[in-house]
Amino acid sequence: MKVRIGAIGPPDSLKIIREVVGWDPRIELVEFEYFGSEELPGIMSKHRYDVTQWIFSGQVPYYYCLEKDLISEKEALFPPQHGMALLGTCLQVMEEQGRFVSKMSLDTVDGDIVNSLFSEYHLEKISFNLLSYQRYREYDEIIDFHYENVKSGRTEVAITCLLKVYLALQKLGIPCYRIVPPKTAIKTVLDLLVSRALSQVYEKQKVAIVGFELIGHGENLQKAVYNFEEQQKELEFELELLQIAKKLNGSLVNRGSGTHFIYTTQGDYELLISERPFSQIANEINLKTSLRFNIGIGCGYTIHGAEQHIQRAFEYEGIEDGRKIIYVDEDGISTSQFGGQGNELLPNNSLPAFWNQVLKEHGYREQIPLKIYQYIKLKNIPQFTSDMMTLLLKNTERNSRRILSELEQMGLIRVMVEENPSRKRGRPKKAYELVLEEEK
Template sequence: MKIRLGYIGVEDTMEMVLAVIRKYPDYECYPYIHTRFEEIDDLLEQHSGNMDMWLFSGPLPYEAAKQSGKSFKPLFFIPYTGTSLYRTLCEILYQQKLHIDELSFDILTQAELQQVFSEFGIKHSPIYNKEYTGSDEALYEHHLKLWEEGKTKAAVTCVWIVQQKLARMGVPVFRVRPTESSVESVLNTALRAHEMLQFMDAQVAVQIIKTDPYNGVSQELYSSDELFNMEMALTQKLLQYAKKVQGSLKGAGPGRFAIFTTRGIVRELTNNFTTIPDLAEIQELEGRLTNCGIGIGKTVYEAELLAGKALLHTKPYKEGAWMIFFEDKTITGPLGKPEQLSYSYVSDELQKISAASSLSIATLGKIQFILRKRGTDEINAYELAQHMQILPRSARRILIQLEASGLAQITGEDNPHPRGRPRKIYRIDLSLE
């Protein structure tokens, strides 16, 4: 079966990229042209369900796709290699007779530019260069301002949109376009990634589901036959769900069932391990399916053990929590909840910090993920408690312990409630350097 590849690119390189993709019999390509980054969200939302992976014409649309979160399929982009810049500089320096100091650059790093200049025998360092910081408008303004001030005579951009804007303003502009070799390189990388993903998707996944067949049932007296029928009705629903996930069902103790399937099916049903499966069989079990632990392992035995551990980790949460334990000892969950965390139980770095702070690796892993998710290294006890689903006093003890170990320091206070006690703000640095 061919790999369904969605390609989102710009019109000036579309035909070249498609011609290269056609050389690869493993791909079935679906091309989409975009003129604005805002269009990428809609394209992903409309077509991701029909794609196996996505390819983008450069790092900017790729970053826009990552930020949107509209697709959980593997994402790749065509890099601007040294060869791409080399070809553009040949035209500028030898045909247009411009000097390197008269040019402004973007996207490419200082090191990449230095390497190409060295190969050209150019000793000058690039003076006017701006790396991407999240805004194509900033790149456009970088080039335009330098040209208007008379510091440059032309712009060299990797971004089609920036090229179009500058050209409309009358700025002489050259675009670094991807080469066929760079397209071939990323297509080969994507093929290897697809093979690895297929291998991983074949891993065993075991779901251990905790149920309560009598939840929501009135307090009336029921005969043993009626109670048996309730249990059988629940089992029948679980059998339907097991069939939907192409798995098999077996009892795993009082009120517990195990479903055996594969990682790939679980990944698809949970939107890359982020949500509870949106299936009628699960919705009909609402209230009776209390919690679910999913284990993914190299063997059935390993996956079943990890599923049991995942189920234990649902205890701090309300009913309906789903957790996943992976073979690399990372855990994620509760699925579909704002407080969903992903953290590791095995880390050499966190092992050292654990020994120094007396906090468990799991606790440190949670804190590490929370800070990364928030995009800041500062947090108070109330915020930490909300994310970790623990009491504020427990969160305060953790922060005090980090402070005593030299891993956190108080940077200030906030007081959201005028009559309440101020909350200390801690800056956390989970390193021993």
Template structure:
């Protein structure tokens, strides 16, 4: 199967890349000259469903693509290093008769430029290197202000920044991709494609538990009614199983196991971000269906992981879906904005678990919650929200950590309504 590769960047760079890609029979290329976000909207959007992976001609084009956020498949770019960099610098030094410390650079970090200069036998170190991929306008301003103030006499950048700097009178030079750099990224693309193809064919097992009693009146149901409800769910699960090209088997009262592949399940869950659509299930019925998804290289591994995922789902609430990957990472609840990804295998957390009597899973969820909040401080209500547990359970966890020296009360917040102040805890690094 051929890889449909989209090429993005300036036309002269694309010609060089295309000449190298032509030597690889694994690729079918679509080359699109794109210099702005408007180009992406006009030229790339119509081809999104036709391309497996994209390759940008350099880091600046890659930055434009990343800021656009319109491409969901993997995107790569050609890196500039070694001979590609020092050839450009030597050209600037020869044509402009300047010193290295009178040139402004971007697109690479300072160590890359220093290494390239050392390879060329130049001992002078660069003074002005913008390593961050800031906006195009920001990079133009960066180079122009240095030149205008007399601190630099030339700039080394990418396209279309060089074009704008030329318009402003700045001597600007750009590097073009080297054959070696293009071959390196094409090799990386091939490996990534193989890895993704392998992942897509991994075994996926779903263990589904159905609460047939949910919604029944306490004093007015019979075994016949329960059987009728079971048949209704079974019919819908059969339709869903057909959708994921899988097979289904009963596994005890109210429990079913569905076998399919990771790739198909990724498609129906939006890369494991939401619960798949099981036709004609109302809100009450959705609440009755709890599911653990397991991914593995064998059916046995996938079933074990699905069982672990189901246990985590049942800890949260009815109607929860969780997934356990082959690397023992747990993700979920699917469809929730507070979705967490955590592992239940950690020697450091096992040590803290022994000291606090809190499970490794609980500690991992706490760690993931702090990562989501981008902070080492939180209160019980925030922890309850992210871990999908009652506030009293969250308070118990934080109190336990405080008692064992892994948390410290650093503030108290007064609630908007009546009630006791909420303690804010700083959690020690795990």
């Protein structure tokens, strides 16, 4: 399985990232060129969930996206500017200037790295006027910093990590050089991103137990007459849970005393709540049956772990009011009220703009394509078949083939593998993958 990683940076940085990825068969790279921070919101809003992880060319675009909530720390990294990249750029300055240059202005790179590196190699004769900063600074500030230093004679040349600053200084006639991310740093970051992505796939396979506990069930059984209406409500309650179990691709188990567990996976649970909050599902059951119940959700890497977590959920103080959903996993406990959002909503509950446009042009309802798209993305499935879609959509093999054929004709999916019909009897099987943007 290949990990789909998005790369954001200027052309020269993307070229180096592309070269490093060429050594790693685990990665499928998707490139996005940018020249200024103003382009980042458009890129991220359109493509954020088209890839599993992101690599940024440097700290400025990374922290810009982080502070604007365009990305989270769990989704992206950037290669730090290692000292060797700076040392190599300084050698380039000497070579091109044809003389020893002792005074330079430098942005972005941490001052401790500069002092440590040049002290280690006894290069104290080279002095830097530094503009080090955490997170990101506006381009105009950085450009003014270098311009004023060179024009005033405090420095002879400018060294920057930012392409936009480099191009602006060149237009202003300032001798300028650019540091690009070193391949060793890029390789380290890509290894971390691949490990993180594979870990996320493992997370989707965790055991999830969704438990429902009727309030007052024991009191009903102790009544002299357990009337028909109460029995009917509990039967309706079980039928509702069966429907949820089907959507979760799970198994419903009656644990007695009015308690029911649905055994499923973390990925299937996330897929369900990506369509609508679990609190909304609970409200609908409550309205249909007029029964009060608690909901506990336990997730773990084993069945035993998940069962321990759901036990903690049902023992949580305050759950007995019949209006709370308690979620427990290795990270702890989170709660939400029926009708609230809690931690249920996933960020990716819509189709990419390209899919929306194509479906609209063909007058095709988005409900089934949305379900297929979300399932494939949540499960991180590189290729899928009609058999898989038959299980997902709960329909016939023939209908699944028809739907996939329609999506293929619209250019939303494409055939990757087709079995040789001469080797097997019957219709050859096709394996598909998603098409995330229009192919030129």
